[in-house]
Amino acid sequence: MKNIKYLLQFICVAFFFGIFKIIGLKYSKCLAGNFMTLLGPIFRSKKVTYSNLSRAFPNLNDNEKEKILKKMWFNYGRIFAEYMFIKSFRNNTKESQNILIVNSKILEEIKSNSQPVIFISGHFNNFELMAMEIEKSGIDLAAVYRPLNNKYINPIMENIRKKYICKKQIKKGLSGTKELLINFKGGTSIALMIDQRVSQGIKCSLFGQKALTTTIPAQFVKKFNAKIVPVYIERENNTNFKITFQNPMEFSKDANIEMITTKLNKLLEDMILKNPDQWIWSHNRWK
Numbered sequence: 001m002k003n004i005k006y007l008l009q010f011i012c013v014a015f016f017f018g019i020f021k022i023i024g025l026k027y028s029k030c031l032a033g034n035f036m037t038l039l040g041p042i043f044r045s046k047k048v049t050y051s052n053l054s055r056a057f058p059n060l061n062d063n064e065k066e067k068i069l070k071k072m073w074f075n076y077g078r079i080f081a082e083y084m085f086i087k088s089f090r091n092n093t094k095e096s097q098n099i100l101i102v103n104s105k106i107l108e109e110i111k112s113n114s115q116p117v118i119f120i121s122g123h124f125n126n127f128e129l130m131a132m133e134i135e136k137s138g139i140d141l142a143a144v145y146r147p148l149n150n151k152y153i154n155p156i157m158e159n160i161r162k163k164y165i166c167k168k169q170i171k172k173g174l175s176g177t178k179e180l181l182i183n184f185k186g187g188t189s190i191a192l193m194i195d196q197r198v199s200q201g202i203k204c205s206l207f208g209q210k211a212l213t214t215t216i217p218a219q220f221v222k223k224f225n226a227k228i229v230p231v232y233i234e235r236e237n238n239t240n241f242k243i244t245f246q247n248p249m250e251f252s253k254d255a256n257i258e259m260i261t262t263k264l265n266k267l268l269e270d271m272i273l274k275n276p277d278q279w280i281w282s283h284n285r286w287k
Contacts, residue, residue, distance in 0.1 A: 010152035020084040028081035036077030044282040056207040071277035102244040122195030142168035143191040218260035
């Protein structure tokens, strides 16, 4: 049954990619945004998205939640359409010129120091553009990713990621952790999303409630004295993005794994609060 489901999803994706190629990026984003606004709540549990919003914003009424989720699904659709044109974002085209980099001097300092760092962020907007811009700046980078469950679509997405986003891709999991260590020791910086639930981690506060959280950044801080560089991407309108690089975070020498991870979750909260509709609420974060 799953194979049939995945095959139908693949056919659907191939169909839309064909349509997008014909109508162009501008109209593709509009079409995909409206499509996902309509069908997104059907594919993903409405109960999960509402529960997540209630945990983060207990004072919101159902109407306010619905407004945030509609914008989230529309954004989901735009991201889907943008994958078809990711080559244009990578190259020096009109799309790439619509990405504003704030604090690019931080990237220059990282390059000149020749010391690898850990870039952290969450699934905001077209989050793939963050790793893409870091690699384009000349920094040797490896991005951590979770393979898609769909065996037909996943090879396509992996090829897109390696070709246009970040050449070095590391799968989440035990084998991936070993690969992270090898790359970091070899001078390669790491791009890591810290906003999803993990199978191994510790429960730290996120919006006042315990959530299972990755400890990889904290472990790298303790073991290698690694610098943690927060990155945030926001969609300013239908065509423009702004990627902000923050100064490396500082931690006291006696800060333990839990203290560091809690501080990173607080940073994530601040990012989410900037534009709640630009984060992906459909992930069962507090399960």
